[in-house]
Amino acid sequence: MRLEPPPPQAIVVFGASGDLTHRKLLPALYQLARQGMLPAKYAVIGYSRTETTDEEFRAEARASVEKAAGGDFDEDTWSSFADSLSYIAGSFTDPHAFQPLHDKLAEHDQEFEGRRLYYCATPPSAFAGIVDRLAECDLTGTTARIVIEKPFGRDLASAKELSAHIHGVFDEARVFRIDHYLGKETVQNLLVFRFANSMFERVWNRDAIDHIQVTVAEEVGVGNRVGYYNSSGAIRDMLQNHLLQVLAFLTMEPPRSLEPEAVRDEKVKLLRAVRPFSPDDTIRAHYDGFADEVKEPTDTETYVAARTTIDNWRWSGVPFFLRTGKRLPRRETEITVVFKDVPTYLYDSLDMAPPPANHLVINVQPREGIAFTFQAKDPGPGFKPRTVKMDFDYEESFGAEPAEAYERLLYDAMMGDHTLFTRADEVERSWEIVAPLLDGGRPKVCTYDPGTWGPTESNELIEPRHWHLR
Numbered sequence: 030m031r032l033e034p035p036p037p038q039a040i041v042v043f044g045a046s047g048d049l050t051h052r053k054l055l056p057a058l059y060q061l062a063r064q065g066m067l068p069a070k071y072a073v074i075g076y077s078r079t080e081t082t083d084e085e086f087r088a089e090a091r092a093s094v095e096k097a098a099g100g101d102f103d104e105d106t107w108s109s110f111a112d113s114l115s116y117i118a119g120s121f122t123d124p125h126a127f128q129p130l131h132d133k134l135a136e137h138d139q140e141f142e143g144r145r146l147y148y149c150a151t152p153p154s155a156f157a158g159i160v161d162r163l164a165e166c167d168l169t170g171t172t173a174r175i176v177i178e179k180p181f182g183r184d185l186a187s188a189k190e191l192s193a194h195i196h197g198v199f200d201e202a203r204v205f206r207i208d209h210y211l212g213k214e215t216v217q218n219l220l221v222f223r224f225a226n227s228m229f230e231r232v233w234n235r236d237a238i239d240h241i242q243v244t245v246a247e248e249v250g251v252g253n254r255v256g257y258y259n260s261s262g263a264i265r266d267m268l269q270n271h272l273l274q275v276l277a278f279l280t281m282e283p284p285r286s287l288e289p290e291a292v293r294d295e296k297v298k299l300l301r302a303v304r305p306f307s308p309d310d311t312i313r314a315h316y317d318g319f320a321d322e323v324k325e326p327t328d329t330e331t332y333v334a335a336r337t338t339i340d341n342w343r344w345s346g347v348p349f350f351l352r353t354g355k356r357l358p359r360r361e362t363e364i365t366v367v368f369k370d371v372p373t374y375l376y377d378s379l380d381m382a383p384p385p386a387n388h389l390v391i392n393v394q395p396r397e398g399i400a401f402t403f404q405a406k407d408p409g410p411g412f413k414p415r416t417v418k419m420d421f422d423y424e425e426s427f428g429a430e431p432a433e434a435y436e437r438l439l440y441d442a443m444m445g446d447h448t449l450f451t452r453a454d455e456v457e458r459s460w461e462i463v464a465p466l467l468d469g470g471r472p473k474v475c476t477y478d479p480g481t482w483g484p485t486e487s488n489e490l491i492e493p494r495h496w497h498l499r
């Protein structure tokens with residue numbers, strides 16, 4: 030399906046000298062340009078405090094785009110994309126600091142009919158100031174939209190406060206809170222997989238499913254983000270957003286349509302039924318050596334594993350196990366749906382081990398795909414079952430790698446489509462779910478060896494079951 034390009038608009042990236050802009054946003058915009066999915070007329074304006082000229086910004090942007098494109102860099106696309114790039118150096122705190130931005134946007138107002146997309150790729154501490162500066166300089170006209178990076182708040186109270194601050198200037202229909210996991214094809218595919226295949230939707234409930242586990246494993250440690258990470262930790266950085274969003278797509282009811290609000294209503298309804306995490310059913314840990322990186326004693330977790338349930342008709346009694354960690358054996362995000370066991374009497378009579386349960390394994394990254402394991406008869410005499418696999422590999426089936434999450438999310442924001450962005454009530458409910466793990470009553474931090482699947486305590490959390498990745 031060929032998608033229509035978004036309407037003409039200016040894209041203003043705050044935090045233009047930062048890691049996210051260079052590693053993800055500029056390469057994503059370039060790819061969209063290459064696919065003809067940027068507006069017929071557009072301007073990309075970078076804004077941050079570092080003094081840089083337009084020429085230097087273009088040169089740095091080119092280096093970032095070339096790096097991200099690997100060997101597949103198209104000179105023609107680049108040169109027309111580069112013409113659209115410009116840069117403004119300025120403060121985020123001084124009153125009327127955005128006047129130069131106002132003047133620049135005014136040059137384009139007529140051809141873009143006043144449309145602007147503001148992308149806040151700055152530290153969260155700058156979000157409220159950006160909104161204030163935009164308001165002061167009269168840059169918030171009715172067609173302007175704002176994209177806010179994660180994390181959105183650091184608990185329920187601060188998320189509510191930030192939403193209220195933004196709503197003073199932009200109504201909710203113009204706010205796009207990013208959770209880049211929702212930009213991933215395999216996460217979106219959860220909806221198609223569930224709601225376009227009659228076979229699976231029929232067994233997607235407590236009658237057929239024993240439990241579901243989701244693992245988001247990172248091989249890297251905290252690297253040069255020690256300060257940020259030590260004040261955040263895995264619960265705020267991953268569990269409250271990415272893991273709960275994946276859980277919502279996996280377990281929500283079919284929406285009444287694919288309209289953005291219909292999908293978001295069902296996600297919120299589901300999140301309201303998720304039982305807040307209990308400290309008794311949660312393991313927090315950090316890898317051995319983390320405190321040395323922080324250079325002081327720390328009780329921040331780089332790993333969390335938690336069990337919860339969903340109090341609704343479909344899922345009552347089914348346990349969900351969610352875990353994420355740094356310095357695990359490899360980078361992998363995997364959902365495993367474990368179906369119930371078959372009756373065992375046939376195998377008991379033959380003195381055979383009962384066949385293992387069916388597994389549906391959904392790989393979100395790095396290799397997107399779905400595998401279903403089931404039992405087949407081992408060749409030869411007798412009826413011994415053997416586990417075999419049916420496999421779908423995204424790249425093999427579609428002949429292309431899935432697009433980067435930020436391409437889809439930037440395109441949708443330019444189109445004004447909210448489906449893959451989190452609404453204020455959704456973010457707030459997610460903070461309520463993790464709230465018991467943020468206060469004084471949360472479990473103590475234990476330690477795990479780098480390169481392992483986390484502390485042994487997390488195996489006890491899931492017993493008598495076991496983690497699929499181990």
Ligand SMILES: NC(=O)c1ccc[n+]([C@@H]2O[C@H](COP(=O)([O-])OP(=O)(O)OC[C@H]3O[C@@H](n4cnc5c(N)ncnc54)[C@H](OP(=O)(O)O)[C@@H]3O)[C@@H](O)[C@H]2O)c1
Pocket residue numbers: 043044045046047048049050077078079121149150151152153154155178179180209
């Ligand atoms: N990097 C990622 O892969 C990633 C992934 C998911 C989410 N995010 C989110 O994206 C946002 C940006 O992350 P990042 O990794 O790009 O951060 P970064 O590398 O530190 O860049 C931050 C940018 O914001 C500007 N800035 C404005 N006000 C600032 C302030 N008060 N303190 C420091 N810098 C300020 C910085 O440039 P000047 O100093 O020139 O103003 C810089 O351009 C954060 O909210 C982060 O949580 C990032």
